[in-house]
Amino acid sequence: MFSNKEKKILQILVEEKENFVTSKKLAAHLSCSDRTIRNHLKCISTELEFIEGVNLCSKQGHGYKLLFRDQNKKQSFIQMYDLVNHTIQNDSDVEERYTVILNKLLFEHESILFDDLADELYVSRSTLSHDFKIIRKMLDEYNLKIESRANKGVFILGKESDKRRFIMNYFLGSQFLKTVQRHIKMDVLDQNLNLESLTRIVLEECREDNLKLSDFVLQNLVVHIALAIQRVKSGFSVPAIGTKLEKYSCERVVATRILKRVKEIIGIAFPDQEIDYITLHLISKRQMLHENFHVDNREFIKQDLLNSLSSLKIDDIYHFSSDLRLIEGVVTHLLTLKVRLLNEMGLSNPLLQEIKSQYEDVFYLTEKILNNMSFFSDVKLTDDEVAYVSLHFMAALERYKENTKFNVLAICATGFGAAQMLKNRLETEFNHRIHVVDVVGFYELTKDKLENIDFIVSAVDLSNLFFSIPVFKVSVFLKPNEVEEIKHAMDHMIQRNKSYHSYQAVRKSFEEKLKLFFSESRFFILKTGKRADIEQLLIDSLAVDETIQFKKDFLNFLRDREKLSSVVFSDKIAVPHPIQAVGKQAKVAVAICKEEVEWDNVSNQIQIIFMISPSVYGNEELKLVTEKIIALTEKNEIQRELLHCKDFITFITLLESL
Template sequence: MIETRAKQILDFLTTDYKFHTSEDIGKSVGLSSKSAQKEINTLNSIICDEGAIIKSEPGKGYQFKITNNSTFKSFLKTDWYKYAYYHHESGNKKLRIESIIKLMLFSNSYLKQQELADMYYVSHSQINKDIKEVRDILRNYNLKLISKPYYGMKVVGEEKNIRLALRHEIGEDPNLFRNDEDELLFNTIQEVINGIEFPQTFYMPYANFKNLVVHIYISILRISEGKYVKVPEELSTRVISYEEFSMANLIVAKLSSQLDLDFPKDEILYLTMHMITKNSVTNYEKVSPEISEIAQQMIDEVYDVTKYDFRSNIDLFFALSLHLGPLIERIRYGLNMKNPILDDIKENQVAFMLATIAVQPVNKRLKTKLSDDEIGYIALHIASAMDYNVGIKRNILVVCGSGNSSAQMMKSQLERKYKDQIENLTLTNLSRLKLYKLDNFDFIVSSVDIKEKTTTPIVYVDVIFKQRDFENIDNIFNRQTLNEIDKLFSNSIFLKDIDVDSIDQTINILADYAFKKSKLEKNYLIDQFKKREELGPTAYINVAIPHILDKYSKESFCIILIPKNKISWGEVNVNLVISIFFGNDLNFESKFLDNLGRFLNNAELIEKSTKSNNIEEFKNIFLES
């Protein structure tokens, strides 16, 4: 029987009954810190009425406490098995499906549905439903689950795809081990890899080290069963030319002597391919001009579609350039890298949305479609860049009475505090003011009274700024952004209590209203929405943000849709849909998206916004974030 996460966490916490951080707990069961916290909350809900509790303290972590010894002992004897092992219908469905996939992938013989039903103590109809999900998951790896009368079911497909499914669906989870011998093999591989001194040109962080160990472990299990990977001739010539080929031979030589196992040449080539795709480039000088060009195209694509401006962010450019090398090799070799923290990354919906736009040049240039896992890694770089993005930059006119020294003093004070928010500072005095078109500036900072008529806001200050002067300048920066966000919402569409329950229905409604607003063809809009969803669902938790991928050249607007009932959107149900069309008329998108990011991370505001009766109410709640 397979242990659940709940049992693994309980076992870890009760080894010493001391405080442990979520990071430590996560590492012990192969989860991220946030995922571990969710599992701890689930376990707490199980045991809180059964004589035990997991208490948490800031700075210390989590500690297991028995509050009623007799009650807890009784629970362990009578009911704990329901939650500790995955073996019957009331168990965790996700774990059951993982277990069935593992069983199918490792099995060389046919399995009958009734055998599975008996094994997991579930009904035949429940196994039928599970098998349907298993088929869908296997299809992602170009694998089929075939049926043969009187024999049962069996997985068929290319060996490399079976291994890919094993690595991604089972991973380095303890469930990967079928017995103690498997665990011993895994540990032996780790020791061998640890003992090899790789050249400095091969950079292997911890995550890549674990990936390599899992890759070799699965390969050895399959080789021992007579299952081999075939590498096409046209690839083998290219692969042999890499430095990683000699490293792969070194690894194989050490493992062969220790395990008394022969590795065919194709298996060494396959290991080399894996190492090439995992070797993280750390020196920008090794990045090719082609890769640099793609990195710039990614940044330009984000700006062209959303106006979020990373074009001067050299750190993001370098980060993308360094990331793209191994990514392109993975695409060429048909490999994929599982992203263990994808769910956590998707919580930053804005960064993930921008990443799906950023990867379009990669998809077009290499004629591929990047997976959510790969997009997630791009989203990490974008999220980091967003933290340092300053948003809108302003063109400011500085006006003084007459002396140049006064203007220079005002300029230096503005640059000292607002340097990253200023596009251009123009200095002038009152006598030369008529030479400028005042309406062309975002705002004016002046130490003297200005008589000329202008629609441009004016902030009056002392030559040496007082605290109130800085506050007034802060207000003008913020007010202009709010005015532009207000302009977007005033041009938007608000739909309440819409009777819709599927993605396709929602897309059809969005396309209807967007067609009337934008005059873009409805079929084109539907196609754009669907292409985006094919990259991965745009919903997370209870909000969907479907959007088109192409540039939109007219006036920006949103469609806010609040359905009558929750909409089934991929694996989640949503009660709010925000579809954004970024045009060329506004210059605030980065601030708007920053605000959207904060809004999407505030469950209370999201719930409150679904009670809105009009666009004005929705906007006010949105701005609370």
């Protein structure tokens, strides 16, 4: 998977055709530094190693260009990654730069040098100047000004009370705190003390003593205190800290004041141990408590976390490494976590059961990432600790969902009246998460209408048709259960990676259902052949036990289906099927060709053909088969194994392994 910037680089290289493009020219196009471009080009080169027929060529003194094995490979690559007339929005990248700049100005330093900041962010001076224009407008609303002086740098002028107001609104209304407040289904705080009020207390007390802590530390601290309140309410006790904290008198005084104010509001007294734990959070930006544990470990933890994400191939799905707020938030949390583990200070997590039951996938994903880090190779993380860290990943996924908009095609019988009602209901229920590209009647559905569509929402039964994108059958009124089904599916499209435990629970039943559709009598390994001959062979195998008219009707409906959109799902895979069911029983016939087959004018490398015959009596479970086929299109290694398989048992085993 390529990031937005990497797609923009690829688009430029594609448009330049046979010319070499220098990294300097690419940097100018993307308004970033030459070094940033080279880093992205390394990532692109690594990713292309897994894509057949495409290579990134570099020539010293000339630059870079893309090389394609043939024109078909070029076209499929461009289509797969949407590289034609593709305008990439870098809003998330820009927002992250704003966050870094404001963090430095408001939390970490009184002033920063402009050139140093440009180097750190890997952007040009002109890009940084534009960023500061936007930031100035943001600060104007709070009576804050940005000043710049020679040899002193850039800094913010204004009242401390105005700075606190800005911090509250910009930093601490983050998705991380929203996740804790909105998605964990339990009353963490007292009615008299909400999360916003607690955040204000922490911010005021920290800045009163000039504690320069980043927004990441503040957010972690707020959540820690919220859970500490729940711990005390539930009667949980925490172990005493075995390390002396006398030299951190300032931080301890601030921690004491914070809990004193909380006690005044909710009437609960906190033991000294809880004050010590808050003190740990407050000193997390300074030298830590263990003799071998210094602030330098922050960079080590960060790199260790990035390495874990990379080695587990998790970034191929989620792009966590490019999420500044996630990485900094997790690293900040892990700093204090490691200190507690070194001193055998475990914490109970009141949210553990809620997280494991409602966000099981995220919990096990977090556990996998942490256990893969060398930083924790000498300790065993408890479920309580993993659940704390999983809050950060939950927030990251929520941010990603909010920034991901799906293109949707709505289908009704005519495209009028009820169709507009369906469109309005979709836009009301899903708001910023979808874009209804068009509303069409069933008979207006054409290949062109399906271009760049992520999924279809239809008030007409399309169960006899199979597309390479999901289809949801709904009523025009869009019932609550239908809304939930689509929301769940959108989350799945984004996350795609199910936990091992969830997968195991459904695998056995799926394997049994899989065998209902496939048969050794409908499985063929061919050395060579033409499309028409292969189609006829598969149709003949599907016609067993069917009516006399089956073959003729099936072939006619096969051609009608192809008029809607291509049945070629990838470079190697075609999935022909009729526009209307004609068979009694749902069946699939398979042909594996040792030599490439020319399927149409565009696709001439087809080697795996799944011919699907839906049933006139219903096809609810057949979609499980199509999901497997879609999954196969993304698994080049399994495709290669299928091309070398010698019997039906090997084929079905490989299909089950997806």
